[in-house]
Structure formats: structure tokens, C-alpha cells
Amino acid sequence: MERFDPQVKFNSELITKYNRNTPRYTSYPPATQLTENFPVSEFHGAIARGNEQKLPLSLYFHLPFCQSACYFCGCNVIVTQHKPVVEPYLDYLSRHIEAVAPRLNRDRRVTQLHWGGGTPNYLEPHHVERLWEAIDRHFTFEDNAEISIEINPRYVDRNYILLLKQFGFNRISFGIQDFNPKVQETINRVQPEQMLFQVMEWIREAGFESVNVDLIYGLPYQNLQTFTETIDKTLQLDPDRVAVFNFAYVPWMKPVQKNLPKDELPTASEKLDILQMTIEKLTGNGYQFIGMDHFAKDNDELAIAQRERQLHRNFQGYTTKAGTAELFGFGLTSISMLDDVYVQNHKRLKDFYRAIDEGVLPIEKGYHLDRDDKIRRDVIMELMCHWTLYKKEMEERHHIDFDEYFDRELFDLQALATDGLVRLDSEKIEVTPVGRLLIRNIGFVFDAHTPEHNLERLSKAI
Numbered sequence: 001m002e003r004f005d006p007q008v009k010f011n012s013e014l015i016t017k018y019n020r021n022t023p024r025y026t027s028y029p030p031a032t033q034l035t036e037n038f039p040v041s042e043f044h045g046a047i048a049r050g051n052e053q054k055l056p057l058s059l060y061f062h063l064p065f066c067q068s069a070c071y072f073c074g075c076n077v078i079v080t081q082h083k084p085v086v087e088p089y090l091d092y093l094s095r096h097i098e099a100v101a102p103r104l105n106r107d108r109r110v111t112q113l114h115w116g117g118g119t120p121n122y123l124e125p126h127h128v129e130r131l132w133e134a135i136d137r138h139f140t141f142e143d144n145a146e147i148s149i150e151i152n153p154r155y156v157d158r159n160y161i162l163l164l165k166q167f168g169f170n171r172i173s174f175g176i177q178d179f180n181p182k183v184q185e186t187i188n189r190v191q192p193e194q195m196l197f198q199v200m201e202w203i204r205e206a207g208f209e210s211v212n213v214d215l216i217y218g219l220p221y222q223n224l225q226t227f228t229e230t231i232d233k234t235l236q237l238d239p240d241r242v243a244v245f246n247f248a249y250v251p252w253m254k255p256v257q258k259n260l261p262k263d264e265l266p267t268a269s270e271k272l273d274i275l276q277m278t279i280e281k282l283t284g285n286g287y288q289f290i291g292m293d294h295f296a297k298d299n300d301e302l303a304i305a306q307r308e309r310q311l312h313r314n315f316q317g318y319t320t321k322a323g324t325a326e327l328f329g330f331g332l333t334s335i336s337m338l339d340d341v342y343v344q345n346h347k348r349l350k351d352f353y354r355a356i357d358e359g360v361l362p363i364e365k366g367y368h369l370d371r372d373d374k375i376r377r378d379v380i381m382e383l384m385c386h387w388t389l390y391k392k393e394m395e396e397r398h399h400i401d402f403d404e405y406f407d408r409e410l411f412d413l414q415a416l417a418t419d420g421l422v423r424l425d426s427e428k429i430e431v432t433p434v435g436r437l438l439i440r441n442i443g444f445v446f447d448a449h450t451p452e453h454n455l456e457r458l459s460k461a462i
Contacts, residue, residue: 004307008289009433010276022440028377038366046341051105058112062331065122071259076333101138115149153199165206173212179230210240218247220264311385340369380443387431
């Protein structure tokens with residue numbers, strides 16, 4: 001196989017042409033395909049099949065509480081300063097673990113654990129200890145497990161960071177969004193520069209293996225100059241990974257965004273200028289473009305995994321640990337991603353609590369993958385993770401004739417090949433450096449579920 005080329009090239013004309021609404025493909029089929037009235041027996045059956053293969057485990061815990069609303073937020077959160085809400089939630093979360101864990105073969109080791117939110121550090125130290133002990137009581141971890149947590153830097157101190165490391169967390173992520181004070185004030189997320197650098201100092205002192213920071217472009221009052229300053233300060237901060245998300249302004253779906261001044265959002269052309277600058281600065285300063293909105297230092301596990309064709313993607317984004325692992329989601333709104341079944345927990349707290357009180361799993365929606373789904377999932381994820389798909393690999397894995405099975409898709413790819421987004425030959429499909437920013441469009445060619453007329457609720461590719 002050819003030597004991996006991490007290059008990415010910016011072409012504003014092609015980005016403008018192809019900048020359409022598409023799924024993000026953290027899963028295939030996309031989560032929009034999950035339906036209600038899904039029989040829980042299907043989930044139980046999928047667990048049993050995973051037990052037979054002794055597939056490793058990836059665990060996700062959703063901690064939905066936030067002390068204040070961030071006006072850009074598109075996550076499932078509960079904003080409250082009433083801290084006593086945590087105790088009953090942890091009660092039900094423990095009962096959720098107790099309902100699922102005994103069904104899992106104890107020989108199945110955990111290779112990945114993530115606490116997300118909301119704001120996981122909304123939990124007080126004794127809450128962290130309580131949840132950690134509940135997890136540790138029911139699961140066995142691999143020695144090199146990736147154990148990560150998201151934090152809000154406004155609500156931690158040095159002792160909290162050290163405590164997380166003592167419990168076993170080895171990776172940490174925090175949101176910056178933008179260093180500019182005016183932007184921060186507008187989005188209701190004021191984080192002084194000094195605070196952010198102090199938090200990073202504590203994290204490095206504690207010895208975390210990897211630090212990720214999140215940025216968002218497309219927010220009110222951002223322009224090329226101000227976001228260049230944000231990128232420069234991010235480089236000074238020196239995180240191991242950087243995620244740079246495109247802000248999706250969807251107040252009809254996320255009412256909290258109505259607090260933002262719409263007239264101050266940067267134009268489409270300004271956003272493209274910001275994106276181009278961001279890519280050039282990060283890749284010019286030792287970061288590898290992983291895909292979509294993710295960058296990692298050249299020596300980071302994520303970058304190495306991509307170069308060695310060991311990168312994977314699931315509901316938590318790009319990952320090095322979830323290749324054969326099955327993802328189990330605990331808590332409100334969490335998604336479990338088993339080999340051939342996906343399920344999502346209830347989104348409303350009262351429904352989540354009620355289901356557990358009734359002695360049933362708190363599942364609201366689900367989907368059972370058929371053979372075609374699994375083949376297409378492999379194709380899309382291979383392209384999104386490694387930029388090159390070798391047809392023979394897919395043929396041997398799924399016992400198909402690739403060109404025959406994907407005759408229509410290969411025809412549709414011709415238009416993208418003409419524009420220089422992909423290169424096609426008898427052995428492989430290769431995403432070009434220009435096409436890598438439009439990988440969602442390329443994946444969409446293989447999507448048999450998302451109809452053209454049902455894209456308005458999805459975010460744009462760029």
C-alpha cells in the first residue's frame with residue numbers, strides 16, 4: 001500500500017459548490033434512522049452476539065447538567081444551578097449500569113471510557129468518586145484503556161484536575177470556542193485567557209496523556225483577524241488535539257440560539273476565509289488534518305493510527321480504540337452502538353427515570369442493521385478515516401464483487417472525480433487532498449438511507 005499522505009488542500013470554488021447539508025457519519029446508518037417502538041429484545045440479542053465474540057467495550061456516560069447556558073450550544077443539556085439534581089441522577093445512572101452490566105460477558109474488557117455532557121465537572125468530587133466506583137464495580141479495564149472526560153474550564157481548580165488523574169482519567173478535553181472577549185460575552189461563555197492557560201498548566205502538571213481543545217468558527221463578531229488571534233493563542237496553549245467546529249445557526253431547533261445577534265454572524269465567504277487560515281496555520285505548525293474538523297499533533301495516537309490505517313469512528317468521533325469494540329451509552333440521550341444494533345436512551349429526564357422505575361431499559365429509539373447497512377458502514381468509515389478504500393479488502397471482508405455491488409455509486413462518483421474530489425481506478429477509491437474537506441459529500445454517495453429531500457435538519461458539510 002502507498003505511503004500515507006496527510007495533505008489537505010483548500011479550494012473555495014469547490015467548497016462553495018459542494019457545501020450542502022449532509023450527515024456527519026459518526027455512525028452509519030445515521031442516528032436519524034433510529035425509530036421509536038424498537039423491541040428491547042433486539043438489543044438483548046445484539047448483546048448476546050457480542051458476548052459470543054467477546055468483543056471489547058467502549059463506555060459513554062452522559063452527564064447532562066450545566067450551570068449556565070452557552071448560547072451556541074446544540075447539545076442535550078439541562079441548565080440548572082440546583083446541585084441537588086445530581087444525587088437522584090447518579091442513583092438512576094447506577095441502576096442503569098446494574099441493568100446492563102450483568103448481561104455482558106465479564107471477560108469483555110473496557111478499552112475506552114468517556115464522560116461527556118453537559119458539564120461532567122458539574123459533579124462535585126464526592127459525586128465523581130461515587131460514579132467511578134459504580135463503573136469500576138461492574139467493568140474490567142484494559143491496562144492501556146483510554147479514559148477521557150470533558151470539562152468546563154470555568155468550574156475547575158488544581159485539586160479537581162489532580163483528583164481526575166488520581167481516579168484514572170488519562171485524557172481530557174475542554175471548550176475554548178474563541179479567545180476574543182467580545183465573542184465570549186456574546187455567547188455567554190466568558191473565559192479569560194489567563195484562566196485557560198492556568199487550566200492547561202494544571203492538566204500538564206497532573207500528567208494527562210492527551211489534551212483536546214474545541215474551537216468554533218462562525219460565531220457572532222468573529223472575523224478573519226480575531227480568529228487568527230484565537231488560533232495563534234491556541235498554538236501557544238499547545239494542545240495535543242484541536243477540534244474546530246463550524247457553528248450551525250439553527251434557532252428553530254435550538255431555541256437558546258435566539259439569544260445571539262443574527263446580524264453579527266460572519267458571512268459565508270468570511271467563514272471560508274477563517275477555515276482556510278485555520279487549516280493552513282494548524283497544518284503548518286505540526287498538526288495533522290485527521291478529518292472533517294479534527295486535527296492532532298503528528299506524534300499523537302490519533303495521527304499515528306490514521307497513518308497506520310488503524311483509525312476508527314463512532315458516536316464519539318474519531319478514535320483509536322473502538323475498532324472491534326461495542327459502544328454502550330449510559331444516561332440520558334446516550335447512544336449504544338453494537339455491531340448490528342443501535343439504540344438511544346430517553347431524552348427527557350422523567351421518561352428516563354420512569355423506565356428504570358418500571359424495571360425496563362430506558363431505550364427510546366433503535367435500529368437493526370442488515371447486511372447492506374454493515375457493508376456501506378465499512379465503506380463510508382474507511383473513506384472517512386483513511387482517505388483510501390481498497391476494493392479487494394472490502395470484497396474479502398464482505399464476500400462481494402465491489403464494482404458490481406456499488407455499480408450505481410461508482411457512476412455517481414464520476415462527477416466528483418471530474419471535479420477532482422476523488423481518484424478512481426480498478427483497485428481503489430482515493431480521496432484527494434482537495435476532496436478531504438468534503439468527505440461528507442463523498443460518504444453521502446454510499447448512503448442508502450438519507451433522502452435528498454430530508455436534509456434540511458442536517459448541518460452543512462463546511
